[in-house]
Every structure is written in C-alpha cells, then in structure tokens.
Amino acid sequence: MAAYQHTFGRDLEAMSRHLIDDVAVGWDELGTDLLDGAPPALITALTGGEQWPSRTLDHLITPDGSPPVRMTVTEDTADEQDMQWGYLLHRHGIEVINILSSKAGPVVGWDTDPCLAFSDHPGHWPPPATTPITESAPALRPARSAPAPAPAQPRTAARR
Numbered sequence: 582m583a584a585y586q587h588t589f590g591r592d593l594e595a596m597s598r599h600l601i602d603d604v605a606v607g608w609d610e611l612g613t614d615l616l617d618g619a620p621p622a623l624i625t626a627l628t629g630g631e632q633w634p635s636r637t638l639d640h641l642i643t644p645d646g647s648p649p650v651r652m653t654v655t656e657d658t659a660d661e662q663d664m665q666w667g668y669l670l671h672r673h674g675i676e677v678i679n680i681l682s683s684k685a686g687p688v689v690g691w692d693t694d695p696c697l698a699f700s701d702h703p704g705h706w707p708p709p710a711t712t713p714i715t716e717s718a719p720a721l722r723p724a725r726s727a728p729a730p731a732p733a734q735p736r737t738a739a740r741r
Contacts, residue, residue, distance in 0.1 A: 582675075582695035583627060587619035591691070597670055607652035609636040626696050656684060666701075 589596040600608075612635035616624045624630075641649040654664055659680040669676040671688055678686035679701075689699075 583619050584615040588617050604637050606638040606649045609638050611635050
C-alpha cells in the first residue's frame with residue numbers, strides 16, 4: 582500500500598513493471614527502498630526505523646549451469662515452491678491469497694492505510710471476506726474514497 586501510494590505515485594503500471602516485469606528471475610526480499618518518498622513517520626511505523634535493500638534472485642546458479650529462468654507460480658506449483666501467500670495486482674486493489682487454503686482472496690483497496698494491522702491467520706481470509714484488519718491505526722492523513730472497481734482481470738499466476 583505504501584509503495585503504491587508514495588514510491589510509485591499511485592501508478593499501478595510503474596509498480597507492476599518494477600515488481601514483476603523488470604525482475605529477471607524473482608525477488609529474494611523486498612526492502613525498505615519500496616518506501617522511498619513515503620513520510621518519515623510512516624516509514625518508521627512500518628519498519629521500526631530499520632532499512633534494508635530489496636534483493637533479486639539474480640545470483641542463482643542452476644545445477645546444469647544454464648541461466649536461471651523466471652519464477653512462475655501457479656496453483657499447482659505453489660506448494661512445491663514453498664509459497665504460502667500470493668498477491669495479484671488489480672486496478673482497485675491488491676488481492677491477497679492464502680495459497681494453502683484458498684484459490685482466491687479478498688482485495689485490499691489501494692487507499693487502505695498501510696499502518697493498519699493485518700492478520701495472516703487463514704481464517705480471516707476466506708473469500709469473499711472483507712479486509713482482515715485486526716486493529717485500527719493512528720490517522721496519518723484523511724482517508725480517501727475508494728475508486729470504482731474495475732472489471733475483473735483474469736488471473737494467470739500468483740507472484741511473491
């Protein structure tokens with residue numbers, strides 16, 4: 582939410598290019614650089630003041646020496662890749678899927694306050710559950726109204 586709202590200036594295409602299209606293989610870890618441009622108080626609230634860089638998986642070596650290929654996660658491969666959560670970017674928000682127990686998940690609107698506490702308990706995420714917020718957060722700015730939902734996009738793969 583914070584990266585979409587601040588770093589990418591609510592530009593879903595730019596965020597998608599950075600997170601999905603421009604990475605050769607996949608992400609090892611997403612870092613605090615995704616919070617560039619966010620207010621310092623928000624960064625501190627989300628990270629406790631720590632900073633670490635995003636890291637891609639471009640340092641992989643395959644057993645046969647061939648170049649590594651892009652990680653593609655499907656419902657069939659999620660378990661063997663030890664994936665527990667999938668995230669799908671939609672025009673109106675991010676769909677969060679507990680891959681271990683669900684084929685779909687609720688969509689958390691892009692205007693959701695990034696400081697709200699979310700639960701990762703699978704029981705809070707069955708479709709069509711509402712956003713699984715567990716407590717309220719301090720108001721950092723006035724809430725915006727959510728944009729009108731866009732038509733559903735076909736889901737081809739979940740990515741981490």
